[in-house]
Amino acid sequence: MNTLELSGITKRYGAMETLKGIDLSLEAGEFLVLLGASGCGKSTLLNIIAGLIEPTDGDVRIAGRSMRGVHPKNRDIAMVFQSYALYPNLTVARNIGFGLEMRKVPAAERAAAVRRAAEILQIEPLLERRPSELSGGQRQRVAIGRALVRDPKVFLFDEPLSNLDAKLRLETRTELKRLHHALKATVVYVTHDQVEAMTLATRIAVMRDGRIEQIGTPREIYDRPANLYVAGFMGSPPMNVLKGSITDDSLSWAPLDGSGRLPLPPALRDSLRPGTALTVGIRPERVGLSSTAGAAQLTMTVDVVELTGAEILAVGQVGSQPFIANLDPDAAVEPGATLPFAMDPASLRWFDADSGKALT
């Protein structure tokens, strides 16, 4: 039995359709990240799971039970909000224990649960303070504590790290991952940050315009994007996308302009005719400088060289199409250079030029 199951969820506000049929299911212990740009419907979906928004259509099932008409407090979920959403005039201890207090859990039991959660999150010294006396990171811990103490079937996180500064975000991210491992919690986590998604998720659902574009493990999403949208959304810098077509001999692919050839995978060789328009996706970090001319597959002209410390980004074009290569920091590249490069054919991703759907 799945811990969480969504089937055919839609949400309309007047003429606007925010969610256009979402199906997904989650097993116990999974960490699902709903990833997408703002306005893609991910937060609406999370609120529907929580019961804070009623879906127009479709069903949410938690532990096999339909949640239609079930109040949020009876759904066995706990939620952590972006703005922490602490109760300003309650102490940290009461903030954490408030859900239990409302459920009439005896005071002694409640205190023990609050202490346990505080211990896990290392906020015991803060228990008697008020939210206004805490830093952003501490507030977020309290908000997480409030969810922990409830021991729910599903944890819901709504962009919990986006109000933290970069350093704290990194630390809290690691901590969330550790917590997830330790508690074997089932989590649905909303973010627009692909790094958060990659590092935390056991599975990622990439959303756009009220639909799930692709759902899979971080590896799958990154290496095998289902379409050009996902390819362009994931990775920083994102996957290079080059337009081109199949050569006359059906054995390889040539870019729209500029020189070079890429070998076509056997499956495509047989099914597609020469001249078919095809788009190829190339991860910037899969690009290697080719020292021997024979191994070179494509050539880029370099406009700008950016050293980030751990790597060099060579920004330029293949023919007239923009292209970025992520190279070793000691690679000898100069702006204005013509750079022959090569990559493992297995790392290439092929897309239908019209629909943008992946072909391999």
Next chain:
Amino acid sequence: MPSAWITTRAWLLMLPLLVVMVAVVSWPMAETVRLSFTDAKLVGTGGAYVGFDNYAKLLTGRPFLLALKTTTLFAVLSVALEVLAGVLAALLLDQEFRGRTLVRALMILPWALPTVVNAMLWRLIYNPEYGALNSLLLQTGLISGYRSWLGEPTSALWAIVAADVWKNFPLVALIALAALQAVPRDVKAAAIVDGAGAFARFRIVTWPYLVGPLTIAVVLRTIEAFKVFDIIWVMTRGGPANATRTLSILVYQEAFSFQRAGSGASMALLVTLIVTLFAVSYIAILRRSAAGS
């Protein structure tokens, strides 16, 4: 630019205002203080020094203490009811419903009316011969015959309080509504997920955001209520049998009807002192909330 010149220029720019302030506030104030130690009449030659006699008479005499009691009663009743009605109205207007904007705009109307117009309006409503209130209460069987609401000492103050609440609750409602809209949605949602009922949500989530602005509204309204004059003057002139004679009415009567400028001035100063105490507490609250945020 040298800072001395900046300071001088600042004073120069403020000078016209200072002159006006001295002319219309400071000088009359000082004159009132002087008068309060004399037995001056409003007309005729100017009065002999009597020391604290005026104050002593006031604080031991019935009229002043009665007026103080009436004023306090009026202030407490009207402010309490305004806050209650204002918060309830704000809670309703914070809900999403069709025509909300229209209702919000309509609600301002009583507050936008001049006090005198409002007072006249309520005199019509309370009219003992053709007033709407009598008609309503008689037709619903709550009273057996028409009554003179403003003519009976037991009901006159209450009737004025009702008229004052009607006029001033929209201000409280507006302030409360602004505070309610500052309550973060996430916190409301968190309380729902935590299983808090409507009352617990109000107490834990809404109240902390409401209490600050509401305190300011209460202090401001209390200051106003303590100075109340116009609505009472139009509706009852302090009657019947002095049942609605507040401090400001008493000061007016003493100084202008009975033409006792000296003792009128001493009363006016005591009212000023009381109102100043409220004003000081108002400033203290503002300072504290500024320091808190």
